[in-house]
Amino acid sequence: MKKYYISSINHKPIEMKHIYLCMLLLFTFTFGVNAQEKVVLKQTFIKVEEGNNYAEDLKEKFSKFAQARIDAGYQSGWHLWEVVGNPQAAFSHIIVEPMTISQMEKERNWDDWRKMRSEMLPSMTDNDWRTFMEDVREKRNIVAEAMFVGVKDIGKTSDVSLPDDVGVINFMKVAQGKNKTYETMELELYKEGLGKNDPRSGWSLGRRIDKVGTDIYWNYFTVDWFSNYTDFVKTAASVQAWDANKNYEKMLNIRDLRESVVIRKVMMLD
Numbered sequence: 001m002k003k004y005y006i007s008s009i010n011h012k013p014i015e016m017k018h019i020y021l022c023m024l025l026l027f028t029f030t031f032g033v034n035a036q037e038k039v040v041l042k043q044t045f046i047k048v049e050e051g052n053n054y055a056e057d058l059k060e061k062f063s064k065f066a067q068a069r070i071d072a073g074y075q076s077g078w079h080l081w082e083v084v085g086n087p088q089a090a091f092s093h094i095i096v097e098p099m100t101i102s103q104m105e106k107e108r109n110w111d112d113w114r115k116m117r118s119e120m121l122p123s124m125t126d127n128d129w130r131t132f133m134e135d136v137r138e139k140r141n142i143v144a145e146a147m148f149v150g151v152k153d154i155g156k157t158s159d160v161s162l163p164d165d166v167g168v169i170n171f172m173k174v175a176q177g178k179n180k181t182y183e184t185m186e187l188e189l190y191k192e193g194l195g196k197n198d199p200r201s202g203w204s205l206g207r208r209i210d211k212v213g214t215d216i217y218w219n220y221f222t223v224d225w226f227s228n229y230t231d232f233v234k235t236a237a238s239v240q241a242w243d244a245n246k247n248y249e250k251m252l253n254i255r256d257l258r259e260s261v262v263i264r265k266v267m268m269l270d
Contacts, residue, residue: 038149039076040209041098045091045143054139055082058093059267061121061132066097067269068116074106075099077270079163081263084229089261091143147210148221152187155202156194162202164225165265166232171218171258178254179207182220185251199235201227218258232262 048054058080066078079096083089117124124132153162174182186205194200202225208218226232244252 037100037102039098039100040104041096041148041150041206043146043148044095044097045145046093046095047090047141047143048092049139049141052139054136055093057136057139058095063267063269064120065117068120070269072112072116073103075103077268079268080266081167082266084166084262084264086261093266094263145210146208148206148208151183151205151207152190153202153204154190154193156198156200160201162204162225163223163265163268164201164227166226166229167263168224168226168232169261169263170222170224171260172220172222172255173216173218173258174220174255176212176214182251182255183207185247185254186222188247199226199231201225220255229262229264 046058063078063080066075069075070077076098077096079098081094081096083092083094114126117129155162172182183205190203194203204223204225206221206223208216208220212219224232226235
């Protein structure tokens with residue numbers, strides 16, 4: 001084994017295998033830190049039955065539990081959205097909870113959760129909570145859950161903060177083995193950003209990470225952001241009939257637009 005001198009002070013020889021070991025440890029530590037701080041977003045799709053106050057419970061009660069979890073360091077935020085103008089949709093509300101990997105790994109137990117609950121709602125006993133949750137289950141259905149990571153956010157200007165007040169979510173099914181191709185195609189469309197006269201305030205691309213396979217309904221989504229609902233309606237009403245060009249036809253060959261839903265921000269806790 002050859003000797004390598006890497007210190008100009010004491011000139012002690014260090015074997016190459018030790019250098020490799022140090023580099024490996026450094027890489028492992030760096031990757032671990034970055035992985036721990038990767039932001040994952042959990043989506044919960046909820047269908048609220050008509051004629052009850054569950055939507056108010058989300059804003060008035062569940063938001064307080066979410067704020068307690070944020071303050072305790074279990075998650076980074078809690079975002080509540082409602083579906084607009086589509087009572088036939090499979091869901092009426094979406095909750096998005098961003099959290100880092102390290103936050104997800106924190107131990108959660110009943111005692112800590114009950115302590116947070118009692119601090120937020122001191123008048124609610126365990127029996128009250130059970131009664132409350134029984135009532136909740138009759139008011140809503142949790143349609144689905146998903147986890148995703150953000151691929152790219154593009155704001156129209158540098159001072160635009162995404163997500164904005166109104167979004168059009170386009171759920172995509174990308175063919176297996178075509179993820180990189182699809183992402184490249186989407187990002188290529190926005191390599192120059194949004195045009196000056198574009199009514200959108202921004203655009204986002206997200207990749208689902210909790211499920212894979214040929215039977216999965218969607219594995220990507222894009223969001224067209226608007227600062228208000230009127231801008232969305234104006235845009236939708238002014239779109240003319242068009243045919244895809246060759247580049248867009250290539251994208252259509254590797255992904256299907258499963259569904260498009262308009263959502264409006266109810267509240268965002270961070």
